[in-house]
Each structure stands twice: as C-alpha cells, then as structure tokens.
Amino acid sequence: MTTAFDGPPLGIDTRSAVLDQYTVDETGRAGQRPCGVAYPANVDEVAAMVRWARATRTPLISRGAGTSLEGHLLAQGNELIIDLSQANSILDISPTDFTATVQPGVTRTQLNAATAESGLQFTVDPGADASLGGMAATNASGTTTVRYGGMRANVLALQVVQADGTVVRLGRAVRKSSSGYDLKDLIIGSAGTLGIITELTVRLHPIPEWLRSLRVSFPTVTAAVDAALEMLGAALPVSRLELVDAPGMIALNTFRGADYAETPALFIDIESSSEPAATAEEQEIQRIVRAHDAIDIAAARTHTERHALWADRHNLFFALKSRHPGSRFLVTDTAVPYSQLAAAVDTATRLGDELGLAISVAGHVGDGNVHTIIPFSDLNYAVVQQFSDRLVRHALAVGGTATGEHGIGLTKKKYLREEHGAAVDLMIAIKRTLDPLGLFNPGKVLDP
Amino acid sequence: MTTAFDGPPLGIDTRSAVLDQYTVDETGRAGQRPCGVAYPANVDEVAAMVRWARATRTPLISRGAGTSLEGHLLAQGNELIIDLSQANSILDISPTDFTATVQPGVTRTQLNAATAESGLQFTVDPGADASLGGMAATNASGTTTVRYGGMRANVLALQVVQADGTVVRLGRAVRKSSSGYDLKDLIIGSAGTLGIITELTVRLHPIPEWLRSLRVSFPTVTAAVDAALEMLGAALPVSRLELVDAPGMIALNTFRGADYAETPALFIDIESSSEPAATAEEQEIQRIVRAHDAIDIAAARTHTERHALWADRHNLFFALKSRHPGSRFLVTDTAVPYSQLAAAVDTATRLGDELGLAISVAGHVGDGNVHTIIPFSDLNYAVVQQFSDRLVRHALAVGGTATGEHGIGLTKKKYLREEHGAAVDLMIAIKRTLDPLGLFNPGKVLDP
CATH class of the missing domain: 3.30.465.10 (Uridine Diphospho-n-acetylenolpyruvylglucosamine Reductase; domain 3)
Structure with a gap:
C-alpha cells in the first residue's frame, strides 16, 4: 500500500536551536535530541506523515502544548516530533x-x-x-x-x-x-x-450562576479529609475540593503577605442553581467543617472575593518556587481510595521528614489524588527519586494508582506491572495489534 | 498449557426442559438450543470451564439475570451457557x-x-x-x-x-x-x-435527602423537549428526566383510571441538598415549564406522592400490554444529539402512522435516548422490523447511535459498520487478539 517516498510530505524543521527546545520538557527533564519537527495543520497532513513514517520506519512522537510532566514527549532515540500546536481550529x-x-x-x-x-x-x-x-x-x-x-x-x-x-x-x-x-x-x-x-x-x-467558595483551616490533615468526605457523603454540589497542607499555607503567607492559619486548609467551590440553594449549601458546609474542628473559615460570595480566594490556590506553586529559589520541582501524582487518603498524606509528610525534603502536599481530595511538590537540585535528585518511589509503592499497596492524572509516560513505566499484573500482557497485545511496527511514541507507557 | 480433559470441571445440565428455557429470551425471541448449561459459583470455576472450553473448542455464552433485549444470550449453534446467576455474593x-x-x-x-x-x-x-x-x-x-x-x-x-x-x-x-x-x-x-x-x-x-418529583403535560413533544433542555442548561440537579408521549399517557389513563392530559408529558426528579434548595429548584423548574406552555403540573414532595407519580412511568409498559392484549413488544433504543431529539420522536410518530403501528414513545430525554414501544404479532412482524430499521437509519443519519443502552447483541449487528465505519476493522482486530479461537459469545456484536 505504501510506496517509497522521495521525501516527507511536509517540511521537517531540523535546525539545532529548534531541536534543542524539544529535547528538554517543561519539568526540565532532558531526552535524546529528536531528528526533526513537523507541524501538520490537519488530519490529511498527519495521515500523510504517518504513511511516510511507516514507509521509512521513522518513529513519531505526537504532542500538543507540551505540558506533560512524566516524560511523554522526550525522544528516546531518533524520533520525529509531530507538533500539533498549529492544528488549533x-x-x-x-x-x-x-x-x-x-x-x-x-x-x-x-x-x-x-x-x-x-x-x-x-x-x-x-x-x-x-x-x-x-x-x-x-x-x-x-x-x-x-x-x-x-x-x-x-x-x-x-x-x-x-x-x-x-x-x-x-x-x-x-x-x-x-x-x-x-x-x-x-x-x-x-x-x-x-x-x-x-x-x-x-x-x-x-457555566454555573451561583457559586460560593470557602477556605477552611483545620488542626490536622485527618480533620480536613474527614470534613471533605462528609461533604461528598451529603451530596453537596462541590465542584472543587482542594487540600493545601501546612507547609503550603506557610509558603502562601510569605508569598502573599497573608496571615492564614499555618495548618492544613481546604479550598472549596460549590455550584448551586439558585441563591437560596447556594446559601443553604454554604451553611451546610459551614456546619460540617465546624463539626470537624475548623480553625478559620473564609467564605467568598462575589466574583472578586472568589477570585482572590482561589488566586492563593493557583499561586501555590509560585509561592513554593519563591521559597526555594533556583530549585527544580518534582510533583507526585498518586491516587488512593478515600479511606486511605489521610494516611497517604501523612505518609508523604513522614517520608519528607525522614529524607530531609521540604515537601508540601496539594491534593484533589474529592478524587483521592495527592500531589506532593518537592523542590530539588542535582545534589539531592536521588533522594527525591527515592521519595517518589516509596510514595508510589505505598499507594499501590493500599489499592491506589501510580498516577491519578499525569499519566505513565516514561517515568512511571516501572510501576505498570506492579499496578496491573497480568493485564499488562493484554496492554502489550493491544499495542502490537494497533501499532505493529512500534512507531508511535516508542518506549512510553509500556515496552511491547 | 491446556491438556485433554476427561470431562468438564463442572456439572453440565443438559435436560431438555432446562435447555428449552435458555432457547427463548425475555423478548420471546428464539435462538438455537444450547448444548448445556453450567452454573459456576466463583472465578476459579469460571476459569476452569473456560480452559476446558478452549481444550474442547466449545463456544460459551456467559449470562446473568437474562434481561437482554437484543439477542445477546441466544445460541447460534451449539454453545454452552455459563449461567452466573449463582455467583451472586x-x-x-x-x-x-x-x-x-x-x-x-x-x-x-x-x-x-x-x-x-x-x-x-x-x-x-x-x-x-x-x-x-x-x-x-x-x-x-x-x-x-x-x-x-x-x-x-x-x-x-x-x-x-x-x-x-x-x-x-x-x-x-x-x-x-x-x-x-x-x-x-x-x-x-x-x-x-x-x-x-x-x-x-x-x-x-x-441517597439524596431532598427529592422533588414533577409530572408536566405539554402541548407538543417539541415543547417538552425544549423545556427539558432548558433545565439541563440551567444546571438544575435533575436526576430523572423522562418523556412519555400522548399515546402512552392515554394508555396510562385507561390502565390507572386516571384523567391526565392526553398530551406529551415529562416525568422529572430533582435531588437537592437541603429543603430551601429543593424549593428553589422546584420553583425554577415550574418557571421553565410554564414558559414552554405547560398544560398541567403535578408536584410530588412526600415519599408517598413521589412513589405514586413514578408508579405511572413504571407502569407504562404494563398499561401498553393491557391495551394490546396478546401482543409481543419491540422496544427501539436509538440515541441522538439533543438538537435532533424532538425530530427523532416526531419521526417515530410519523413512521408509526405511515406503517399503521400503534407505537408509543418513552424517552430518556436527558440522554437523548428514545425508546419506541411497538406492539406486534407474527402477522405484522415484518412491518415492525421495517419501522425499527428506518428509525435506526434516521438516528445514524443525524449523528446518533443504533443503541443508547441495550447493546448491539445479535439484532443490531447490521448497523455496526454504518455507525462506526472503518473502526469496525479495529474492533475485529481486537476481538481476534483477545479471543483468537472465537469461543466467547460467537456471532454477537460483530463477526470477526
């Protein structure tokens, strides 16, 4: 079906400076230098490139905005990058x-x-x-x-x-x-x-008409998690339910010149369908968090108030960056059953203490998803790797997953069989069926 | 890996009276007589039966409560039934x-x-x-x-x-x-x-604490569908959103001795997290349905009232059975994009008129899923098939699916390629990879 091509159907950019950009990802992690970059603008151009790649046995890495955190986009050998950022209609x-x-x-x-x-x-x-x-x-x-x-x-x-x-x-x-x-x-x-x-x-x-936001400080992670689970059990229309631990709140205080309780906090959004509903639901949340020993409750009802409240959560990473200037950061991504959530956060905190790492935890509590943010330098990268490894193994041991939302990519491949057992063989069989030549993002997710 | 077996690892029931029961499904549709029935109670017994089936090249049909409507469970040749109804812990x-x-x-x-x-x-x-x-x-x-x-x-x-x-x-x-x-x-x-x-x-x-239910009659299907979509657009916490057309309401009036408007009706549940929220949300729904020319609005607030209101919707099939004594029934299952929903119901009504069928429509409006319920006898089965066929083709032509929730089974296989095109070849490749001997429910969904 395919025939020999004189050359690729699209121009391929092979300039050194361009290839250098695609050699390092957003986390600062470096791969091999790809052999080139093509910028197809539509399905026909992608299909033509794939047929050419098949004829010439050229491995391909497709990518969009390049925000992967797990090495998905790094070349392992001589891959060609299919950059789809211009296919953006x-x-x-x-x-x-x-x-x-x-x-x-x-x-x-x-x-x-x-x-x-x-x-x-x-x-x-x-x-x-x-x-x-x-x-x-x-x-x-x-x-x-x-x-x-x-x-x-x-x-x-x-x-x-x-x-x-x-x-x-x-x-x-x-x-x-x-x-x-x-x-x-x-x-x-x-x-x-x-x-x-x-x-x-x-x-x-x-887009919801009636939004309320709350920031609530708790004495312990367990109290915060228990309050969050009670909100879910009460079927409250929670649309965001985020945990920031004490080190994160301390960093925010410094970064924002704020004076928040330096204890674990929940950031909460509720989406209601009327003003009376919003008021009733906010009251119910206030009742729940007080029953779990809330230290401090801030409620935001206007757009401006809500924006200010959430700006803190969104600034967390910048606050940590500013606290650890010059550091790179590793972000873990385990998810566990709700019943294991407080223990997962505590495990991260204890591991951080044990290994001398200045970690902070930001969790999507409503999904059981725990991100630990760890500043590191080349000097202690091995320790950070050890931290991540032990946290993943803890999550797997309690029925969780190595990655809640970032993906396996390159960096989590080693956990795939521990998490899925013999199902990995089925994944491999499917990879071989769909990509028999192994040209699509080789070495990512699994090794067929 | 497998070796020859003297006999199957579980007893196989081959009594005629038993096999007869498995030859006809809940719709009254008949298949071939299976070769036997086994009742594994756990995974080990299922695995042992599968290994034996593989060694002896015995095709298997696994089943639970047997409520399939699309011929999934009917033998095509000499299959063995794996009845899992006793694996019920x-x-x-x-x-x-x-x-x-x-x-x-x-x-x-x-x-x-x-x-x-x-x-x-x-x-x-x-x-x-x-x-x-x-x-x-x-x-x-x-x-x-x-x-x-x-x-x-x-x-x-x-x-x-x-x-x-x-x-x-x-x-x-x-x-x-x-x-x-x-x-x-x-x-x-x-x-x-x-x-x-x-x-x-x-x-x-x-389990929600605050439930409200409504039954609302509208002058036309279009008015009912438009009201339903406006509720979804207002992000109201609707948990059931069911359409019953005029023939269905007429049948309910006769069956229940009721006096409902004999026009299309919506049956609606909302689930709220507080009483003020429930009241506000019910008022908002009342406002929306009035804006869409609601003829009659019944609101149920207590458990008893709600139960009575929904009993009608649940009795619809029995009401139609009682209206068409001795008939069998075919239920269609197309789903379409919301914008095509009113037209899909109208198409069913017009087709019923054209073909002289006493159809009624009960739709999961919130999902764009349209069930047409058609009484038939052996005399007009070919016409009913023609109805179903034309309705499916209409759904596919407007971007819909042949089956919203009942599955392809045996009866919808002919539409698979019309719906999925070349993706069917990928489905076949996956079937061959996972079941190379073709022993799992052969002839269902697709032909590999």
Missing part, C-alpha cells in the same frame, strides 16, 4: 447539543473563550493551558473532576490516525451509546502510543 | 470509599438493599432487575444516567477471565487513574465477546 460549537468539536492543538482556555458567550464551558482543568489532544492522550483531569469527571467523561468522540495511516472515528457525539467496543476510551490515556488524535468532540457544561 | 461494601465489590450475578436491587443502611445507593437503573455483570456487559444505563452516568462511569474495576483461562484485574478501585490502557471500559459493553466478568467494584452514591 475550533471546528464547531453546538450550544443545543452541549458539544464542541476541535482540532487537537486547541487549548482549554482557547475553547472556553469561544464557548463563554453561549453560557457554556469545557470543565476539565489540569492547571496548565494544555491542548485538548494532549489532555486526551494523558487522560487529564484536575480541580473540577470531583463534579464533572476527567477527559474520558468529557470526550464523546475522536478522530484518530492509525499506524497504517488510515483515519477512523471512535465514539459518537451523543450522550450515551452501547454500540460496539469502546475504542474511544482505549485511545484516551494511551499517550500517542496507539494512534494520533486529530479531532475531538467534547461535552460542554453550563 | 456481595464481597465487600466500603462506605468510606463509596464502593462495593460484587460477584457478577448480584442484581442491582440486591446490592441496593445491602447498601441502604449506609445511606448509599448504586444508581444505574435500567428498569429490569438485571445482574451487575450483565449490566456491565451491555454498558447498561437507564433513568438516572442524566445525573450519575451509566455503567462505564460507575464501574471502577473488573476481574475478568480471558479466553486462555487466565484471570486479570482491569482498573483500580480509585476515583481516577491515568495508568496504562483503559481495558476496563473495553470489556464493558463487549457483551461477553472479549472476556467473562467475574467480579466488579462499583461506585456508590449518597
């Missing part, structure tokens, strides 16, 4: 269907700017202004997942270029279907190892 | 984790009876008292899907016996993970063609 917004269809390079803030006038939003918010293709490839989620789910819940359909260069559509732009095998969710989270996403149809949700 | 309920772990034969009412004392519920409600294994196999959903999602959203992890008789665990019992390929969702909806589910860990949700 919003193809359709259908307010009546609550859907949008986009090219993979569209970022979430770009999409949200376009849907706002319809009163709708794309809810998956991983923090970074990631591309939707990249977010699907890593099965991203984030702060709003407790209410709206992650990418699998919010992507209805995909267009994908397969390893043989053919194009398939997976899923349908309907709210539910029981037709055929769920290939859409197989591609989501596969990190470009099974196909290249060239189009997504996603769900949009109404 | 609840293995664990963890209220703190909001999870339960069950064997596949556990039914949803059995599970809900066990979780109620913890104030928790399993929310997927397809109507029938289906087994959880069967519900996973067909990716079932139902009336509460608009709020809680279907099986994929509510199953966290599976234990599965593969075609070679080995056992794997897919997914983890955590609220989110980005680790490895999503094999859990590949098995969900695969109708026993890729593996046999022997254990499920599912999500539980708090």
